[in-house]
Amino acid sequence: MRLLLLALIATTLAVAQDGPPPGRAPLKVRAAQGDPEAQFTLAKNFEAGRGGLTKDYVQAHHWYLLSANQGDPWAQASIGLLYRFGKGVPKDLVQAYMWLSLATSATHGPDSDSLAELRDAAGVHMTKEEIAEATRLASAWKPAPVAHP
Template identity: 35%
Template sequence: MNFLSVLLIIGLSLFLSACANSASYEGNHEFQMAKSGNVDAQYNVAMNFLNGDEGFPKDYLQAKKWFKLASEQGDSSAQNALGIIYLRGFDGQKNLGKSEYYYRLAANQNHENAQLQLALILLTKKENIKEAIYWLEKASAQGNVEAKEKLLELRK
């Protein structure tokens, strides 16, 4: 075999390998379940996109899309995740209003972290101290140490 033949074979095998791996997650059972509307699968697919796990590429826009689908079905963990995404701007779009909205949805479903995060956002708005304390008390009652510490700090 000459040098050009070897190069052609290597190039072809790299190309085929790239094609095979480019959308390997689309055949994933969980991805198929998520596409059919399974809320737990939608959350898991979103986490896979968020972290680049299980053969999924790291893709914040895809993660947000799947979290939104799960959120629309009332999944409090997905709502909390959207609160985080908008608060931190993982996709390049920080939006405190949307973060508060999604944290509030999850907090109303007794999601401990969302209750804490909502309270912390509300504390930045001086007129919402009373509501912030309410959410800190709810999170604290679930054993959230940070919420307990923040309550002690506010009551000094």
């Protein structure tokens, strides 16, 4: 009986650790409700195949885009890298440069410097015209309003 009780307690604790804290909606619910932090985390989970999710770059792109369009610089950088390497989307250096430029502009100090290096690494493989187009797109970009279901 004691062993059964211990097993039940251990199972209950393991299940509780997998879910959100009490009073907080699950990650997918918060993401679907427009929470950019939840969208970013869900995208990372899809990209890495963690949190009980199968690795899925298309889903990662979808959730990063929702967060990036709300101005999250880490989602912008992540979507830029998906475009840079063609993960879940066709390889597109103009889009990569644009998103990495937005992320660079929205951060400061060492973070901004690191993101600028990533942006510039994409730029090495681009024409002057492509860089100009990416820069124009970044300048014209505006955050999207949060869409709630």
